Amino acid sequence: MTGAPVGLLIGGDRITSTGHTHEHIFPATGLPNATVAMAGAADVDRAVDAARAAQREWMAQTVDMRRDRLIDLADAVHQHLDELATLNVQDYAVPISFAGTAHMLEGFLRHFAGYADKIAGSSTPVSGSFDVNLVEREPYGVVGVIAPWNGALAVAGSCVAPALAAGNAVIFKPSELAPLAALRFGELCLEAGLPPGLVNILPAGAEGGDALVRHPGIRKVHFTGGGTTARAVIRAAAENLTPVVAELGGKSGNIIFDDADLDRAAMLSAHQGPLMQSGQSCACASRLLVHASVYDTFVEKFLAVLDSAPAGDPFDPLVRFGPVISESALTRILDTVDLAVSAGAGELLTGGKRMGGPLAQGFYIEPTVFADVDNSSPLAQTETFGPVVSISRFTDDDQAVRTANDTRYGLNAFVHTRDLRRAHRVSRALESGSVWINSTSRISPQGPYGGYKQSGFGRTGGWEGLLEFLQTKTIRIGLD
Known part of the structure; x- marks a missing residue:
């Protein structure tokens, strides 16, 4: 599949003129497969603006409406499983017999859709008072999700699905080495009725990734990859004290x-x-x-x-x-x-x-x-x-x-x-x-997954994975 550049997905638009492209090589043949537009700092700015607007629209919907849109997205993924599997193969030449991460994506979407209307807080007594003390869970707003080349759809399931269920908007950065399936997933988000900009897909290399994690509009980052890059991500995110979840390597x-x-x-x-x-x-x-x-x-x-x-x-x-x-x-x-x-x-x-x-x-x-x-x-x-x-x-x-x-x-x-x-x-x-x-x-999707030691921190999957995309607020109502 060669031809016109494969563009970013920002809001509802495909952006092909970014000033920088990457020639995607099909690993099974060593031949060019596609030209991919690469995101830079200006594209990250635009995506954050689109995500902010979409997140406000998303949270203006009732929880059952958001749940149903995520189920619609899971249905859309199901209808395109073969297409997504084919794009996985085109991305990094994984044998089609092992290209089952589209099924994983669907499963995570269905699982976390069920959480959208079940995110509950609590009410607790407080010392020395009869005040009402509420503990609530709220979305961060706009989160950045950085996926490795060998698992874009898996990360879309394990990270994007709970982020959306929690009420966030997402800027999703697949590797320039494997952007095709992720971009199609972004299109399916639009086709399923999610607000444009709720899920933005920005293929990028080091420059775009650095701009993403340094952006003050990104409230949390989930990174999957190697330890060397993780250290760079954490250092860059630290400038704005942006929290980072990291799923890293292994030597099992x-x-x-x-x-x-x-x-x-x-x-x-x-x-x-x-x-x-x-x-x-x-x-x-x-x-x-x-x-x-x-x-x-x-x-x-x-x-x-x-x-x-x-x-x-x-x-x-x-x-x-x-x-x-x-x-x-x-x-x-x-x-x-x-x-x-x-x-x-x-x-x-x-x-x-x-x-x-x-x-x-x-x-x-x-x-x-x-x-x-x-x-x-x-x-x-x-x-x-x-x-x-x-x-x-x-x-x-x-x-x-x-x-x-x-x-x-x-x-x-x-x-x-x-x-x-x-x-x-x-x-x-x-x-x-x-x-x-x-x-x-x-x-x-039912089991939390993540590392000990230098294999990272934080979890995907299960209630623990949902909590990674929620922050806690205490509200005290004075009655005394």
Whole structure:
């Protein structure tokens, strides 16, 4: 899809003349896919003005009207699931078989629509008086939501949906690397009857993102991405003391106990590790910790799953493995592999090279597995954000937990066991915002999701996720 520039969505208008564009490259072919207009400071100013007006209009509606508009939006997303999935593939070449974040978006919209008419405050007694003391929850006003290239629709669901349900307007910044699905979501907001400007979509790079978080009209920022960028976002937001929620990276421990169903564990670990989004996920289970007694058997099964996963055209429904996002990402990941090999970080069992043949023009890297990796090595401690995983052994539960926790990250952890007592005991000992037992990372709108340690702070999903977009006010009525 090439042609005229893909524009920003501000108010009800598509803006294509911003003075700066980005050439979007389709990762599966390395060829230009679209030209994307990039937002700058002036565009952020205009979007904030539109959002302020729309937020006043939104809050002038009754709660049941706002609830119904969000349900209408969920219906519109449902009617366009196939289109949104296709745009996901065009954005970052995720295989169509894994492009299910449009379903996630719909689910979050329906869930939080139900909260729109249920946001309740309270009345409390006060010391030494019979005054009426009310505690109310109110929206911030205009919030900024910054999404990574690998999850624009997921972030639209987990952040934009509760922000709207809480009564806010949103300026949503998708990455310039993957703006197409997000822009279509913005159009669906208009088609569903939301006030123009309630959801503005501003693809942007560092300049536009900096202008967004520094803008005095932005009352809160929700950022999803890496730690380095998060620090810059927090520093910029601090100028106006703007609060920030941050969902950041991970280096998830994936513990395979000796009583696990090894076939299922191998399949789930391959999916959650190098296969899903080619390992380009903060939820990637990139550190496999395997009990010594089943180590060899598990590794054999795990490699067999990887070998059987077809790589190729991401639009092919049979394909399970796609490219990484860019040439620069490919180079960075391969350099990480080469450094690990030269440093003797572990035994390279498979992968470690760029794929050739019909995939040579795309950014494909073979699923890469290192065995017997020391947990103190950079390979085990640094987020690779690619299809690279390490495997190491443990001999008892305490060692498994210590190794899993021996990282600065704490977003996800995975446990495979048939022992219910062990599952409860280990999950409580793991320093992680989410622990998945005999499962992949299946984020749902009912459950709060977020990190410990340097994996961030704040939550999406559940009541906790809604509260991130509400502020508390006390009102005291004197009666004495």
